[in-house]
Amino acid sequence: MKDRNSRMRVGAVAGAFGAAVVATVGAASGAGATVTQMGMSPGISVGSATNYGTGCTYQARATVTDVIEPVVFYDNGVAFAVARPSGGVALVTWVPTTPGPHTISAVQAPDDTIVASLDLRVGTGMHLGYSCIVSGG
Structure with a gap:
């Protein structure tokens, strides 16, 4: 017993x-929904000081810890896109409209704390077919 x-x-x-x-x-x-890493693909843009130009299209990437909660992307503190992650990664298109310094960041609800951001310089873009030639920056 x-x-x-x-x-x-x-x-x-x-x-x-x-x-x-x-x-x-x-x-x-x-x-614990958090953005752990930020990235920006320059595509086939080229420039002497930066590969990012106004009017050109780039892909912003946020690696996240929560595969369900949406991710809000910001350019210098202004929201420009919202995306749901797929496989722990959220992807959006970014088209800078002004030259100069840009801080690209993203947050994932419900935490809304920025822990990953990316500082980029943007020059003046000129489309050449599928590529973009960037001057200045």
């Missing part, structure tokens, strides 16, 4: 521990 009672206690403790782990994991899934 003593052996049976001890097994029942062990089972109850293991069940309670399992329930606590499930509750913790469930609570953490939305609470």
Whole structure:
């Protein structure tokens, strides 16, 4: 009888521990939504000082910890796109409209804390077929 009672206690403790782990994991899934890395693809743009030019199209990339929550992208603090991640990565198109310094950042709800950003210089872009020639910056 003593052996049976001890097994029942062990089972109850293991069940309670399992329930606590499930509750913790469930609570953490939305609470820790964070952008961990930012990137910008210059495509086939070229320039002597920078590869980013006004009016040219680029792809911004945010690596995230939550594969469900939307990601909001910002250019110098102004939101320019929202995307849902796919496989832990959110991709959007960015077309700079002004030359000079730009800070590209992204946040993932519900955290809304910027932990990854990217500083870029933008010159004046001139389209040449599928590429962009950039002067200044």
